[in-house]
Amino acid sequence: MPVVATTLPLPEGALRLLEGIGADVRGPEGWAGALGEAEALVPLLTVRVDAALLERAPRLRIVACPTVGHDHVDRAACAARGIVVTNTPDVLTEATADLTWALLLATVRALPQAERSLRAGEFRGWGFWDYLGGDLAGRTLGIFGMGRIGRAVARRAGAFGMRVRYAGRTRLPEEEERALGAEPASWDELLAASDVLSLHAPLTPDTRHLLDRDALRRMRPGSYLVNTARGPLVDEAALVEALRDGPLAGAGLDVYEREPEVHPGLLELPNVVLLPHVGSATRDTRTRMAMLAARNVHAVLTGAAPLTPVGGGPR
Numbered sequence: 514m515p516v517v518a519t520t521l522p523l524p525e526g527a528l529r530l531l532e533g534i535g536a537d538v539r540g541p542e543g544w545a546g547a548l549g550e551a552e553a554l555v556p557l558l559t560v561r562v563d564a565a566l567l568e569r570a571p572r573l574r575i576v577a578c579p580t581v582g583h584d585h586v587d588r589a590a591c592a593a594r595g596i597v598v599t600n601t602p603d604v605l606t607e608a609t610a611d612l613t614w615a616l617l618l619a620t621v622r623a624l625p626q627a628e629r630s631l632r633a634g635e636f637r638g639w640g641f642w643d644y645l646g647g648d649l650a651g652r653t654l655g656i657f658g659m660g661r662i663g664r665a666v667a668r669r670a671g672a673f674g675m676r677v678r679y680a681g682r683t684r685l686p687e688e689e690e691r692a693l694g695a696e697p698a699s700w701d702e703l704l705a706a707s708d709v710l711s712l713h714a715p716l717t718p719d720t721r722h723l724l725d726r727d728a729l730r731r732m733r734p735g736s737y738l739v740n741t742a743r744g745p746l747v748d749e750a751a752l753v754e755a756l757r758d759g760p761l762a763g764a765g766l767d768v769y770e771r772e773p774e775v776h777p778g779l780l781e782l783p784n785v786v787l788l789p790h791v792g793s794a795t796r797d798t799r800t801r802m803a804m805l806a807a808r809n810v811h812a813v814l815t816g817a818a819p820l821t822p823v824g825g826g827p828r
């Protein structure tokens with residue numbers, strides 16, 4: 514009976530699938546104690562799957578991340594032990610792109626600030642110069658990382674009349690650039706041209722602190738940053754300075770350098786919208802993510818090929 518250790522409670526459908534192959538599923542309370550016997554591990558992104566953890570799991574055959582991001586997994590250590598790593602591309606693309614736009618709009622129009630003011634009893638009737646935000650139509654949205662989520666964000670930009678420029682690892686085929694209305698740029702050009710810069714790259718050694726102090730200084734005066742990818746792409750201490758002293762007008766963040774900690778400077782600033790890492794948090798999307806992780810476990814434990822091995826395509 515293969516043991517599956519999962520750090521999140523799996524939905525009914527996933528449990529039925531795994532129990533169908535006789536798996537013994539050990540949930541959030543029992544997963545750590547079950548590592549010694551586990552052939553599959555489903556780790557939330559708050560669990561570091563490193564060489565030390567793998568030492569305790571000698572029978573492991575698959576690490577099935579229930580997320581698209583897998584920076585919490587040491588892939589080299591897994592590969593050295595022949596352990597397959599899978600993630601959940603596609604199933605969260607639209608929900609994450611929706612949230613990116615919700616955060617972008619909330620940030621540029623300073624909506625949470627306006628709502629807080631109303632709840633505090635400060636709304637005294639329509640005021641011509643009150644609660645002003647920025648415009649989107651005719652402005653440039655810069656996207657760093659044109660994988661699945663970056664492209665879904667770009668697709669929505671036309672509805673708001675924004676121009677799209679992008680940079681990153683992958684250059685799109687010209688036909689797709691035309692369809693998205695997206696023009697390629699270098700990183701430096703993107704920093705200089707974007708009225709709103711939205712990050713959609715995975716966290717790798719190359720992208721850690723991509724937006725450091727120097728890059729932040731080169732952003733357009735009065736521009737906005739939106740980050741729904743990974744916190745460590747941005748040097749948070751430098752971001753606080755760029756929001757306080759310029760050039761940034763505001764930032765919308767869903768992810769942080771040291772989650773669940775949020776840089777105290779960010780909490781104090783009025784021009785920042787802060788969300789608790791909810792990019793993919795819809796009921797259906799999270800169910801699809803958990804189901805895909807379970808289907809990957811099912812595949813590997815029954816000797817089939819994993820459905821979505823990491824490295825199978827751009828994010």
Ligand code: DGY
Nearest residue numbers: 579580581582792793
């Ligand atoms: C992921 O899947 O990597 C997200 O950050 C959680 O939605």
